[in-house]
Amino acid sequence: MQHGTAPAPRAAESPQDDLSAALTAILLPDLDEVTADQARGADCTWCRARLPRGGAVDLGERRHEGVLFFLRSCRRCLAAAAHRSLLDHAPMCEPCTDNAAECPTGRGLYRLIRDGRR
Numbered sequence: 001m002q003h004g005t006a007p008a009p010r011a012a013e014s015p016q017d018d019l020s021a022a023l024t025a026i027l028l029p030d031l032d033e034v035t036a037d038q039a040r041g042a043d044c045t046w047c048r049a050r051l052p053r054g055g056a057v058d059l060g061e062r063r064h065e066g067v068l069f070f071l072r073s074c075r076r077c078l079a080a081a082a083h084r085s086l087l088d089h090a091p092m093c094e095p096c097t098d099n100a101a102e103c104p105t106g107r108g109l110y111r112l113i114r115d116g117r118r
């Protein structure tokens with residue numbers, strides 16, 4: 001018989017998992033406001049700049065009111081969004097308050113912020 005809460009099994013640390021966790025936590029703009037070009041990933045989700053083939057980051061598919069969005073972002077906007085999202089996420093997240101390296105979301109968001117500064 002176990003007492004208290006058993007610690008969750010430690011997930012293997014993978015940069016790809018960190019990135020998906022970060023993208024799930026990222027604060028997106030109001031999807032009612034995005035243009036058709038933003039919704040299909042041609043323009044940056046935030047600044048609406050036309051994205052080059054390379055150099056853009058896939059934010060993954062989102063479904064909003066029955067519509068699928070394929071959002072993409074330029075690195076600069078994504079880093080800024082990751083920073084805002086981290087400020088939003090960290091105070092609510094126990095591992096992050098303690099040590100962000102313990103949280104896949106925290107790690108992923110930090111990495112996006114770093115990547116955007118390059």
Ligand SMILES: [Zn+2]
Pocket residue numbers: 044045046047048049073074075076077078
């Ligand atoms: Zn942008």
Ligand SMILES: [Zn+2]
Pocket residue numbers: 089090093094095096103104105106
């Ligand atoms: Zn966290």
